[in-house]
Amino acid sequence: xxxxxxxxxxxxxxxxxxxxxxxxxxxxxxxxxxxxxxxxxxxxxxxxxxxxxxxxxxxxxxxxxxxxxxxxxxxxxxxxxxxxxxxxxxxxxxxxxxxxxxxxxxxxxxxxxxxxxxxxxxxxxxxxxxxxxxxxxxxxxxxxxxxxxxxxxxxxxxxxxxxxxxxxxxxxxxxxxxxxxxxxxxxxxxxxxxxxxxxxxxxxxxxxxxxxxxxxxxxxxxxxxxxxxxxxxxxxxxxxxxxxxxxxxxxxxxxxxxxxxxxxxxxxxxxxxxxxxxxxxxxxxxxxxxxxxxxxxxxxxxxxxxxxxxxxxxxxxxxxxxxxxxxxxxxxxxxxxxxxxxxxxxxxxxxxxxxxxxxxxxxxxxxxxxxxxxxxxxxxxxxxxxxxxxxxxxxxxxxxxxxxxxxxxxxxxxxxxxxxxxxxxxxxxxxxxxxxxxxxxxxx
Amino acid sequence: xxxxxxxxxxxxxxxxxxxxxxxxxxxxxxxxxxxxxxxxxxxxxxxxxxxxxxxxxxxxxxxxxxxxxxxxxxxxxxxxxxxxxxxxxxxxxxxxxxxxxxxxxxxxxxxxxxxxxxxxxxxxxxxxxxxxxxxxxxxxxxxxxxxxxxxxxxxxxxxxxxxxxxxxxxxxxxx
Numbered sequence: 001x002x003x004x005x006x007x008x009x010x011x012x013x014x015x016x017x018x019x020x021x022x023x024x025x026x027x028x029x030x031x032x033x034x035x036x037x038x039x040x041x042x043x044x045x046x047x048x049x050x051x052x053x054x055x056x057x058x059x060x061x062x063x064x065x066x067x068x069x070x071x072x073x074x075x076x077x078x079x080x081x082x083x084x085x086x087x088x089x090x091x092x093x094x095x096x097x098x099x100x101x102x103x104x105x106x107x108x109x110x111x112x113x114x115x116x117x118x119x120x121x122x123x124x125x126x127x128x129x130x131x132x133x134x135x136x137x138x139x140x141x142x143x144x145x146x147x148x149x150x151x152x153x154x155x156x157x158x159x160x161x162x163x164x165x166x167x168x169x170x171x172x173x174x175x176x177x178x179x180x181x182x183x184x185x186x187x188x189x190x191x192x193x194x195x196x197x198x199x200x201x202x203x204x205x206x207x208x209x210x211x212x213x214x215x216x217x218x219x220x221x222x223x224x225x226x227x228x229x230x231x232x233x234x235x236x237x238x239x240x241x242x243x244x245x246x247x248x249x250x251x252x253x254x255x256x257x258x259x260x261x262x263x264x265x266x267x268x269x270x271x272x273x274x275x276x277x278x279x280x281x282x283x284x285x286x287x288x289x290x291x292x293x294x295x296x297x298x299x300x301x302x303x304x305x306x307x308x309x310x311x312x313x314x315x316x317x318x319x320x321x322x323x324x325x326x327x328x329x330x331x332x333x334x335x336x337x338x339x340x341x342x343x344x345x346x347x348x349x350x351x352x353x354x355x356x357x358x359x360x361x362x363x364x365x366x367x368x369x370x371x372x373x374x375x376x377x378x379x380x381x382x383x384x385x386x387x388x389x390x391x392x393x394x395x396x397x398x399x400x401x402x403x404x405x406x407x408x409x410x411x412x413x414x415x416x417x418x419x420x421x422x423x424x425x426x427x428x429x430x431x432x433x434x435x436x437x438x439x440x441x442x443x444x
Numbered sequence: 445x446x447x448x449x450x451x452x453x454x455x456x457x458x459x460x461x462x463x464x465x466x467x468x469x470x471x472x473x474x475x476x477x478x479x480x481x482x483x484x485x486x487x488x489x490x491x492x493x494x495x496x497x498x499x500x501x502x503x504x505x506x507x508x509x510x511x512x513x514x515x516x517x518x519x520x521x522x523x524x525x526x527x528x529x530x531x532x533x534x535x536x537x538x539x540x541x542x543x544x545x546x547x548x549x550x551x552x553x554x555x556x557x558x559x560x561x562x563x564x565x566x567x568x569x570x571x572x573x574x575x576x577x578x579x580x581x582x583x584x585x586x587x588x589x590x591x592x593x594x595x596x597x598x599x600x601x602x603x604x605x606x607x608x609x610x611x612x613x614x615x616x617x618x619x
Contacts, residue, residue, distance in 0.1 A: 021529060021540050023522035026547050051562035054555050055587055059506035061498055067468055067505060067512075244479065247501060251475035258472070276465030277458070277515060284516030285523055287509045337527050388527055 003039055007305035010035050014296070014346075024342040025285075025292035032295030039302045046295070057291050061247060062168050067283040068250035069161055073115040073154075074275035075257035077124040080264035081228050085110040086128045088221040094210035098200035100136045101146045101207075102193045104129035108150030109189040110225060112157035113232040114257055116164075117282075118340075118383055122151025122391045126398045138207045140402030142199060145384075145410020148391040149192050149418075152380045155340075157185035158236055159253070161286075162344055162376055164246070169348040172368040174246050175239045180369040180436050184377065184425055191417035199413055231256040240439070286341060293345040300350065310354040320358035324371075327351055328378050328422060335382020339390065343379050362429060369436060370429045374422065381418045384411045446607060453600040457514040460593050464511030471504040496576020503573070503583040510590025514597035517548060538612065541605040549598040556591035563588060 001009075010031050017027040036046050057063070076082075089106035093099040108125045115121050126147050133143035155162050158178035167174040200207060213221075235253040238244040244252060261267040300306060313323065334343055352371070360367055383391040386408045396407040425432055478494040485492050494500070516522060529537060563584035571580040 018525050019528055021524050021526060021537075022544055023524050023548065025522055026544065026551060029551055030547065047558060050554065050558035051565060054559055054591075055506055055562060055584055058509045058587065059502040059583065061502050064471075064501055064505040067508065068472065071468060071472070245498075248475050248479055251472045252479065254472045255476045273462065276468075277461055279468070280461040280464055280512035281516045281519050281521035283509055284512035285521050288513070288516070289523060337525055339523050339525075342523050388525070 001038075003303035004305060004308055006035060006038055007300055007303035010296075010299070018338070023288075024339075024346075025288035028289070028292030028296040028346070032292065032297075032299040035299035036295075036302060039299065046298075049298070053294065054291060057294055058287055061245075063287070063290065065164050065174075065247045065250045066161060066286055067279060068247060068254050069116040069159055069164065070282050071275070071279045072159075072250060072254040072257050073117045073120045074279050075254060075261045076111065076115045077120055078264070078266045078271055078275060079114075079227070079257050079260035080266055081114065081225065081257075081260060082107065082111055082124045082128045084221075084224045085228065086125070086132070088218075088225050090132075090210065091213040091218040091221040095212040096197075097209060098196040098207065099209055100129075100133055101138060101142060101196045101200075104133065104143075104146055105150045105153070105189055105192045105196065108147070108153045109157055109185070110228055112153040112155070112185070114228050114235075114253065115154050116159040116161045118151050118154040118380065119390055119394055121154025122148060122394050123398070125150060126395050130395075130399055134399075136208045136210070137205070139205050139406075139410075140399055141406040141410030142196070142205070142207075143410070144392070144395045144399050144402050144407040145412070145414060146192065146196060148384045148389070148395045148407065148411050149195075149414030151391045151395070152383050153185065153189055153192075155380055156181065156188045156376065158182060159250070160376065162340055162379065163372065165286075165290075165341065165344055166348060166372045166375060169345070170352045170368055170372065172372055173365075175236075175242075176365075176369055176436050177372050178236050179240060179439060180373050180432050181376065183435055184373050184421070184432055187421055187425075187431075188377075188418070191421055192414055195413040195417045227256070227260045231260070241443070289342055289345050293349070296346075297349045306350055306353045309350065310357050313354050314357050318358075320360050323358060324355070324360075324374075324426065327355065328374060328426070331375065331378040332381060332385075335379050336385045337388050338382065339388075340379035340382055343382070344375065348375070360429070362433075366429070366433050366436075370425075370432050373432050374426055377418065377422050377425070381415060381422075384418075385415055386411075446603070449600055449603065453518060453597050456593050457518040457597050460511040460590055461515035464508035464590070467504050467508040467511070471501055471508070474500060496573065496578070499573035499576040499578055503578065503586065506583060507586035507590065510587040510594070513552070513590055513594040517552070517594060517597050517601055522548075535609075535612070538605070538609040542602065542609055545598065545601045545605045549595065549602050552591070552595040552598040556588065556595045559584060559588055559591050 014027055014031045018024055033046055037043050085107035086103060089103035090100065093102045093106060096102065104125060108121055111121050111125055129147060130143060158181045160181060163177045163181060164174060167177050231253055234256065235249045238252065239246050239249045331343065355371055356364060356367060383389050392407050392411055396402060396404050474494055475497060478497040481491050482493040563581050566581040566584055572578060573580060
């Protein structure tokens with residue numbers, strides 16, 4: 001068996017292990033270890049690497065942004081900002097048809113600006129918005145579907161843990177990725193609001209609207225969310241202007257949301273312990289997958305599969321756009337059953353070298369940003385598609401009266417807007433890249 | 445006997461995770477101070493960034509992440525695809541749990557063992573970090589604590605899933 005054959009066989013084996021419920025990190029570790037043994041004929045190489053590889057990975061300065069962003073998100077959930085954001089959004093949108101659900105989306109978008117995780121956003125906003133949606137008579141399918149979709153704004157709107165991982169794997173500029181994610185993130189929120197607006201008009205329901213709020217009160221409500229805006233500008237702006245390293249910005253963000261949590265009076269010892277334990281579990285999970293992906297990618301690099309595959313694809317003369325479409329569809333399909341982070345860690349090291357040699361008529365830097373945002377969106381869709389959509393599960397578990405089937409149904413219109421958005425952003429790269437170009441021209 | 449083991453594993457894992465959390469908070473605090481120091485440099489009042497803050501961050505985060513591993517293991521926090529779990533027979537799921545926990549134990553033991561050897565190397569060569577000149581072996585030593593507890597907790601998890609297989613009772617949430 002040639003090395004390339006070995007590499008090609010490793011995919012189905014890895015998938016079988018994963019479907020047999022192996023922890024994804026363990027499956028990648030095992031296949032990487034065994035594969036390297038079969039290529040080199042010795043385990044000594046891997047064992048020697050392991051003396052420094054694990055510590056080297058865990059102490060990598062670029063990765064240190066991850067636990068800090070997770071901690072920031074955990075503190076954000078205790079800051080009371082979710083309720084303030086929801087009140088502010090409601091004062092602007094509450095009097096419209098479907099307005100309470102739209103406010104939930106708006107608040108999710110705001111919360112996404114200080115939280116880089118989708119599950120935390122969905123869970124936090126669910127706590128605040130679900131009772132209110134119920135009180136105003138929204139059907140369970142719409143409220144749970146909207147909140148599950150709104151939760152994905154946590155990673156679509158920067159800061160975003162998935163983008164950090166993509167930036168490291170594809171060697172892209174994290175600050176520019178955050179800026180590039182901004183307009184697509186806002187488009188996502190607008191798309192979700194539009195979906196709600198169409199839903200409440202097409203399907204008759206009992207959802208009530210709130211009375212119109214005078215502008216004075218709206219401004220007061222808006223001012224009460226100043227900590228969110230301050231922290232967001234400090235973190236994303238600070239990274240972009242080079243005032244902080246990304247890790248420092250994440251630490252500032254954690255300190256900021258931690259301070260807001262202290263000030264809100266919601267932080268108790270028990271809550272702090274909870275926040276730390278949740279950060280611990282999520283960080284350990286991510287780092288172990290990064291370690292496993294490192295083993296697996298070392299093996300793939302030994303077999304030279306990524307280079308061979310990219311040469312092969314280039315020689316076939318496929319249309320770049322067709323390849324892109326195929327890759328995005330693959331992400332959508334796998335997203336239905338796999339979690340977004342593992343998918344990015346597993347695929348980007350193989351897919352990116354293939355994609356970057358294709359000619360999309362833009363510079364390699366622009367391509368890296370644009371492709372990253374497209375990948376971010378398609379893997380995020382996986383969070384709200386059955387059968388395995390973590391956001392659907394978490395929101396559904398918070399609403400005892402709504403069966404999971406109703407939540408699946410409720411998420412569908414939002415998935416549809418995601419699809420439309422992917423097609424638009426893929427067809428017009430300038431939408432994503434415009435803000436980066438603009439700021440570059442302005443700053444530089 | 446089992447409940448005693450279970451309590452010890454939980455106490456160890458939680459204690460490590462909280463220790464890691466305190467380290468994480470310290471990193472946040474020191475980074476914050478360092479940034480303030482850097483901002484104050486132009487005032488020339490003898491304040492500046494913390495020397496080697498990046499080295500300190502690297503060591504602190506590494507120690508914290510190693511300390512987080514046992515808790516993730518005990519809580520079954522690893523990412524898995526459970527799509528086919530309901531389709532598999534009950535016994536098969538139990539057997540898979542045992543195999544996967546044994547796999548995790550192997551990985552954890554391997555990681556701890558190699559980390560220990562790596563620490564000996566760093567100690568022998570007296571390697572230090574670039575700026576803060578901290579001995580690298582000390583970072584390894586801090587990491588080793590978490591790695592060893594990870595292996596111990598992983599061993600407990602094998603016992604836990606073996607017991608569940610033997611009793612064939614439904615696997616509830618970890619206690």
